[in-house]
Amino acid sequence: MGCSSSLPDRNSGRLSGLNSENSGATDAKNLRVKLVLLGDSGVGKSCIVLRFVRGQFDPTSKVTIGASFLSQTIALQDSTTVKFEIWDTAGQERYAALAPLYYRGASVAVVVYDITSPESFQKAQYWVKELQKHGSPDMVMALVGNKADLLENREVSDQDGMEYAEKNRMFFIETSAKTADNINQLFEEIAKRLPRPASS
Amino acid sequence: METATASSSSSPASISFYDFLDRMRNPASLDLVRSIKSFIVSFSFYAPNPESDGKRVQDFFLSMETSIRDHPLWAGASDEEIDCAMEGLEKYVMTKLFSRAFACCPDDLRIDQEIAEKISMLQTFLRPEHLDIPTILRSESSWLLAEKELGKINAHKAPREKLLCIMNCCRVINNLLLNASMSEKHVLAGADDFLPVLIYVTIKANPPQLHSNLKFIQLYRRQAKLTSEAAYYFTNLVSAKSFIVDLHAKSLSIDEIEFEENMQVAKLANKVPDEDPCPTRDGEDGLRRETGVGTFTAMNFKERSNSGLQYSFNNLFELAKMHMIVTGSPYPFMQAEARDLTVGDVERLLRLYKDVVDKYTNLCTAYRHLASSKLESGHFKGSTASCCYEQPETSVSRQREDGADI
Ligand SMILES: Nc1nc2c(ncn2[C@@H]2O[C@H](COP(=O)(O)OP(=O)(O)O)[C@@H](O)[C@H]2O)c(=O)[nH]1
Ligand SMILES: [Mg+2]
Numbered sequence: 001m002g003c004s005s006s007l008p009d010r011n012s013g014r015l016s017g018l019n020s021e022n023s024g025a026t027d028a029k030n031l032r033v034k035l036v037l038l039g040d041s042g043v044g045k046s047c048i049v050l051r052f053v054r055g056q057f058d059p060t061s062k063v064t065i066g067a068s069f070l071s072q073t074i075a076l077q078d079s080t081t082v083k084f085e086i087w088d089t090a091g092q093e094r095y096a097a098l099a100p101l102y103y104r105g106a107s108v109a110v111v112v113y114d115i116t117s118p119e120s121f122q123k124a125q126y127w128v129k130e131l132q133k134h135g136s137p138d139m140v141m142a143l144v145g146n147k148a149d150l151l152e153n154r155e156v157s158d159q160d161g162m163e164y165a166e167k168n169r170m171f172f173i174e175t176s177a178k179t180a181d182n183i184n185q186l187f188e189e190i191a192k193r194l195p196r197p198a199s200s
Numbered sequence: 201m202e203t204a205t206a207s208s209s210s211s212p213a214s215i216s217f218y219d220f221l222d223r224m225r226n227p228a229s230l231d232l233v234r235s236i237k238s239f240i241v242s243f244s245f246y247a248p249n250p251e252s253d254g255k256r257v258q259d260f261f262l263s264m265e266t267s268i269r270d271h272p273l274w275a276g277a278s279d280e281e282i283d284c285a286m287e288g289l290e291k292y293v294m295t296k297l298f299s300r301a302f303a304c305c306p307d308d309l310r311i312d313q314e315i316a317e318k319i320s321m322l323q324t325f326l327r328p329e330h331l332d333i334p335t336i337l338r339s340e341s342s343w344l345l346a347e348k349e350l351g352k353i354n355a356h357k358a359p360r361e362k363l364l365c366i367m368n369c370c371r372v373i374n375n376l377l378l379n380a381s382m383s384e385k386h387v388l389a390g391a392d393d394f395l396p397v398l399i400y401v402t403i404k405a406n407p408p409q410l411h412s413n414l415k416f417i418q419l420y421r422r423q424a425k426l427t428s429e430a431a432y433y434f435t436n437l438v439s440a441k442s443f444i445v446d447l448h449a450k451s452l453s454i455d456e457i458e459f460e461e462n463m464q465v466a467k468l469a470n471k472v473p474d475e476d477p478c479p480t481r482d483g484e485d486g487l488r489r490e491t492g493v494g495t496f497t498a499m500n501f502k503e504r505s506n507s508g509l510q511y512s513f514n515n516l517f518e519l520a521k522m523h524m525i526v527t528g529s530p531y532p533f534m535q536a537e538a539r540d541l542t543v544g545d546v547e548r549l550l551r552l553y554k555d556v557v558d559k560y561t562n563l564c565t566a567y568r569h570l571a572s573s574k575l576e577s578g579h580f581k582g583s584t585a586s587c588c589y590e591q592p593e594t595s596v597s598r599q600r601e602d603g604a605d606i
């Protein structure tokens with residue numbers, strides 16, 4: 001019997017569906033994107049997302065306010081909207097091997113490090129390599145240096161972050177979830193970089 | 201929370217399923233019924249193959265969605281009404297195809313069994329600190345509730361309802377995390393907190409046929425519905441399963457030697473073919489999960505390790521297969537393809553068919569008898585309202601639904 005025992009890959013040969021999983025574009029004007037967050041524990045992933053999602057009110061949202069899956073819709077200037085479905089991943093080392101299950105089918109990956117921690121920058125580079133090896137090639141990738149408010153403790157220069165991002169064709173930004181600095185910009189810039197379905 | 205509205209006994213899903221059946225019984229939908237029936241029948245011409253079966257079913261759902269949208273009976277229907285009809289269709293089709301589509305290859309049964317065995321070994325010694333679960337998140341009552349939700353997964357055949365069990369389990373955990381973050385100084389840690397708790401709950405629950413259930417949902421839940429939040433929580437359970445399958449000493453905060461010793465002891469204690477590989481009918485097994493711990497006493501440990509009767513399920517399966525080869529299967533056409541058959545086979549086929557139907561009918565009668573006597577004597581739990589979330593149907597209505605025809 002032609003039975004395979006592993007979980008089949010949903011995305012193989014099944015892209016014909018009306019709502020394919022990755023960029024589940026409901027139509028050309030309203031995008032729905034899966035965004036996966038990667039980075040060491042403690043770099044500020046949860047804070048970034050809460051900062052982004054809080055303060056904007058979407059009464060029609062039926063999404064449970066769980067701490068690990070959140071969604072937020074933003075409106076762009078060209079009157080299109082982008083609904084980000086944000087997938088948090090467990091940052092502990094023992095779960096590192098599970099990450100591909102989460103970033104499979106994602107249209108955006110946001111890799112976060114803490115500018116006061118060179119180790120977290122190393123870890124970010126590890127994730128970038130993983131994504132290049134196993135992620136979908138048209139995934140939009142962003143490198144985020146968080147905790148930019150802690151200038152006096154900075155150990156990763158913004159030059160280093162920028163250069164690394166450029167070399168790997170990623171979008172780069174430094175943020176502070178504490179002061180809200182650049183948080184909205186991060187998501188707006190990502191939204192602008194998303195491939196658009198051909199509008200009719 | 202969105203789900204709190206669905207606590208009444210007649211769940212909206214059940215109502216919409218009956219609504220679906222009603223509409224399908226309307227003479228005007230004869231064309232739809234024909235497509236559905238011929239689709240279901242078409243499966244009996246091929247051997248089960250998860251990949252292509254899944255694709256065929258998904259394609260069928262899509263084409264039926266178009267047909268329903270264009271159908272006079274649904275003229276002017278809202279997207280929600282179409283969606284209800286599609287949920288009804290998914291449930292109807294997958295209930296009919298269940299025995300073929302669920303855990304259909306020996307590999308699936310083997311993997312299910314391996315996972316269940318590993319989990320029951322882990323149950324004998326795993327503690328929350330091995331996964332560094334913060335003390336504030338160690339709530340036996342919440343965990344028990346989450347385990348119960350997950351344990352109900354085999355009580356359902358429809359992919360949507362199986363998925364709902366996973367969602368409900370995850371919601372219980374999320375509530376726990378939210379409460380923890382509100383009551384104490386514990387900051388919301390998102391997935392860092394969620395995943396370890398889900399893994400721990402999964403191990404405590406040892407949900408029946410974990411691998412097969414996940415595979416079934418992945419293949420047969422309507423694709424448009426396995427997205428967003430549902431996809432996220434589903435992926436978390438897939439990832440919990442994967443963590444458990446690959447789990448070794450270094451995956452835990454535990455001394456390596458201590459881990460190996462514990463696993464050895466548990467292996468000896470657990471090596472009995474006591475897990476029922478067949479889907480259970482209701483949620484009553486949800487709490488039977490501590491067996492690994494419960495059955496392990498110094499005495500039966502000694503007995504079992506001395507008896508040499510340590511066959512695993514695999515051995516039994518092999519044995520059964522051997523038996524078939526040696527004695528000859530009573531159903532020789534099981535491996536046959538349609539093109540292999542000749543007119544001369546008809547007589548024998550018919551005789552076998554009658555034989556199978558007789559046996560099946562007797563079995564059903566016996567089963568119904570058993571179920572109803574269980575009901576009377578009050579052992580039929582499983583539909584107690586344990587949780588205010590949207591619940592799939594109770595076992596009684598479910599039996600009616602399983603048999604529903606259009
Ligand atoms: N100063 C400062 N602290 C931050 C910032 N973002 C997060 N933190 C702190 O860093 C810690 C970890 O943040 P969290 O979002 O839980 O990290 P995660 O593990 O990546 O999700 C928390 O104590 C936060 O208060 C920031 O931008 N600036
Ligand atoms: Mg976090």
